[in-house]
Amino acid sequence: MQGLASYITGRLLLAPVVLLVISFATFALGRYAPGDYVEIQAGTRARPETIERIRHERGLDDPVYEQYGRYAWRALHGDFGESKRYRGVAVEDVIFPRLWVTVQYNAIALILTFGIGIPIGTWAATKRGTWLDPLAIGTFLLFASVPVVVSVPALQWLFAVKLGWLPTSGWRVHEFFGVELGIFSRQIILPMLILTLPGVAGVARYMRGQVLEVLDQDYVRTARAKGLRGDVVVSRHVVRNALLPIATILGFELAGLLAGSIFVETLLGIPGIGLYAFESIGSRDYDSIMAIVLMGSAAFIAANLLVDIAYGFIDPRIRLPGAVRP
């Protein structure tokens, strides 16, 4: 237990340092980038002196570390600056509603990915040596091999244009008890398909490997030998033990989903954080970019940390000092 405790402490102490490094790097990149927003805001016909004056007024000609210091201080007090794209609106007021949109459908996609991947992987492992195993895994691998930027237009064409079953794009909100939910609409089906199907292959493949590993164990042979039915052995002995390591790929799948969100939101016009990131980079809205990167990194760090801690508690073998951590 001691090993785990010090490991967690170490990771907790590291988190702010990582955030600091990431935020400074992003900040510096933004400041050194060509064509800052002052030029964009001032317009193409502004005189160089005007641009200089605006820079000076906003402290943009101070050294980068001073500017960063000011930024960090304000950010710690919950002030992330003003959105340049939506003028006059605070960045945090733009981000939070959009974050809620992204979180909603990503949570559903994550649940679906694991909910489909785990049974498929288990089933494939029990069918090992027959043609069903490679067929099942191969089918989902095919989905995983089509880039999102291809599958979105392809599915739009199929379901919206050809069959006319689904709307091509958009995001529709219904209100439930004062909470705006967009996941109960026909618009959600397309992004769900696109985000879930590629992830299933990863989970299924990993689960299959784990199940095969467990099937080799002595206790499975014992369970079979004492006359338990095959499906009971699988559900009671195999799946439970194979599920443990699945937790480790949770962070990995989440990262994949968030990366996919940028494309899905941009292509399907979903007003989430991914679309906002895409827009902000296009319009060099560095205050928004900073906030998105900070928030994204914090979420990633937290998710990975949670997974590691959970894993340590679930599997006692990890807690041994000197054990190999995944």
Added chain:
Amino acid sequence: MTYAEVPGAALEQLAVRPAPSFRVLRRLARRPVAVIALAVILTVYLAGILAPWVAPYSFTDTDFQHRLAGPTWDHPLGTDLLGRDMLSRAIWSAQTTVIVSGAAVLTGGLVLGVTLGLLSGYAGGRLDSVIMRVADAVYSVPTILLLLIITATLRDKVVTVFSDIEDFTGIHGLVSSGAPSYFLVFGALSVFGWVGMARLVRSQVLSLREAQYVLAARAAGASTARILFRHLLPNVTNLLVVALTLSLGAAAGAEVALTWLGIGVQSPHPSFGAMIFQASALTTLRAHPHLIIVPSVVIASLMLSFNLLGDVLTDVLSPRRR
């Protein structure tokens, strides 16, 4: 699906004992899936490498008489909006894929990832924790976002550096050949691509570190470098082969994603990402489906082949699951 990330978790079950390569090849040859996958990969890679000789047209040749044409004898895969031959563009795109993913996997995965993984696992102690904490840090960054920012902000700088090099060395055509954008994409992919590989190698080395032959080599006075590269590296090759296969596929997909976002390979240099981007508007898609079908089929079958080959290799190389 983090781009250019080795899906390491799935590989840890690979046993460490290396099998002689000819036996592995023979076992591979008995798997039809592996043979087909290898054939697809070789075709795309050879076409890419031999592009200047294989492609019937240049990627900029336009034929305004036959714009957006379907397949004909002159243009077996049709032509695009500017009347450029789709087959030639696909072949040149394959070259982009080969250069970018090959370079990224070589530097990021193989050189950085393997070396750091070996060092981290073997040295242990403070060095190990420094490397692994840096890996944790890189891992916890939303990769695609940072890639977007880095390439968006640094592109002009890189182009300047490359034209300086041109002036300095007298080599011409570096910038016009698209080298800066290749460099950016591959640099971005390799900076974030080493973590998975390093973790994977480290976890293997941790269990090999106390093996008798390592102790023996150390007792005989072998240097650390010798132990790392002569004794430990050969014992993780199985793992490397599979991980490299999978990351080549992932890098090919990453190029598409980056270029689609507008931060990858720049026009007029063809790449599958650029071809897909140009064709993916719904109206274009309806009227001229061949524009998107050609690049999508190639990139999807390439990625699928890498994935399938990786799976078969895992099976073939792992003694426990034979």
